Amino acid sequence: MRCELIADHPDFCRLQTVDGVVIDLRYVGADNFVGRDLYGDLDCNWLHKEAAQALKLAVEWLRQHYPQYRILVLDALRPHRVQEMLWQHLDGTPLRMYVADPARGSIHSFGMAVDVTLIDEDGNELDMGSGYDAMEEKSHPVLEQKMLEEGQLTQHHLDQRGILRQAMYHGGFRGINSEWWHFNCGDPVVVRETYLRVD
Numbered sequence: 001m002r003c004e005l006i007a008d009h010p011d012f013c014r015l016q017t018v019d020g021v022v023i024d025l026r027y028v029g030a031d032n033f034v035g036r037d038l039y040g041d042l043d044c045n046w047l048h049k050e051a052a053q054a055l056k057l058a059v060e061w062l063r064q065h066y067p068q069y070r071i072l073v074l075d076a077l078r079p080h081r082v083q084e085m086l087w088q089h090l091d092g093t094p095l096r097m098y099v100a101d102p103a104r105g106s107i108h109s110f111g112m113a114v115d116v117t118l119i120d121e122d123g124n125e126l127d128m129g130s131g132y133d134a135m136e137e138k139s140h141p142v143l144e145q146k147m148l149e150e151g152q153l154t155q156h157h158l159d160q161r162g163i164l165r166q167a168m169y170h171g172g173f174r175g176i177n178s179e180w181w182h183f184n185c186g187d188p189v190v191v192r193e194t195y196l197r198v199d
Contacts, residue, residue, distance in 0.1 A: 003042050003079040003198050011196060012111055013052040015045045015076055020059040022072045022119060026132060027082065033133045034089050038082050046077040048111035048195065051173075051185040055114065058171030066163055068121050074132050074181060075115040078108035080199045095135045098178060107184045110195040114173070115181045118164050128164075129157030132181050141165075142177035 006012050015023050023045065027038040047055065059071055084102045100106035107113035115133075118126045129147075130138040137143050138152050141161070147153040161180050168175070173183035184191075 001196055001198055003044070003077075003081075006043070006046055006077070006198060009196070011049055012046045012077075013049045015047060015052075015073060018047075018052055018055045018059065020063060020070060021055065022070055022123070024072055024074060025076070026074045026115075027078070033135070034086065038085055042079060042082075044075075044077045044079065046111055046198075047114065048185070051076075051112050051114065054171040054173055054185045056171070058167040058173065061170040062118075062163075062167040065166075069118045069126070069163065071164075071167065072117050072119045072125065073114055074117060075108065076113075077111045077198060078106060078113075080105065080109045080197055083109055098133075098135045105192050105197060107188050107191055109197050109199075110191050111198065112185045112191045112195060114183055114185075115179075116164065116168065116183065117181055118160065126160045127157065128161055128180055129153040130180070139180055140178050141175055141180050 025044060026032045030036050062069055083106045086099045087102050090096045090099055130136060138147055144158055168183045173185050176182050
């Protein structure tokens with residue numbers, strides 16, 4: 001389904017319906033690793049209704065346990081055509097490991113993945129030890145203990161990532177090994193096989 005038609009599809013919810021989140025989609029504008037606006041006129045403020053419900057549960061958990069923090073959504077629905085642009089941008093580099101091969105498809109393109117971080121009461125992003133879309137080992141959850149031992153990350157960084165994870169896991173999301181900010185809703189294999197991809 002084309003992204004332009006998403007508003008008429010019952011499987012998708014606007015991000016703004018998730019009360020309590022703050023939205024700052026980084027592929028709108030140039031504040032991203034490509035350095036230019038990738039979404040243009042496309043409205044990407046959407047999630048599959050299942051992911052939207054999971055995000056609501058994450059927000060509620062965070063509100064109960066860490067009321068001083070809020071979830072900041074950095075990316076949600078990412079049309080397949082934009083995924084292809086990211087893939088091409090990293091052509092010939094080892095950094096392609098950070099971007100799902102369009103031949104397989106990104107879970108973002110089904111509206112079943114979000115990129116998130118936490119902000120404090122003043123709207124400042126918490127220091128997670130590496131920035132959003134930072135393609136480096138410090139971003140890898142699977143390497144956090146190693147990075148801690150080497151002094152690349154602090155316990156404070158790990159604690160703040162842990163709060164984000166607890167909230168997202170409570171909602172039913174699962175993280176990945178290479179990006180602390182990325183969370184999938186549902187089994188990626190099932191999503192790719194049975195959910196509607198947005199192009």
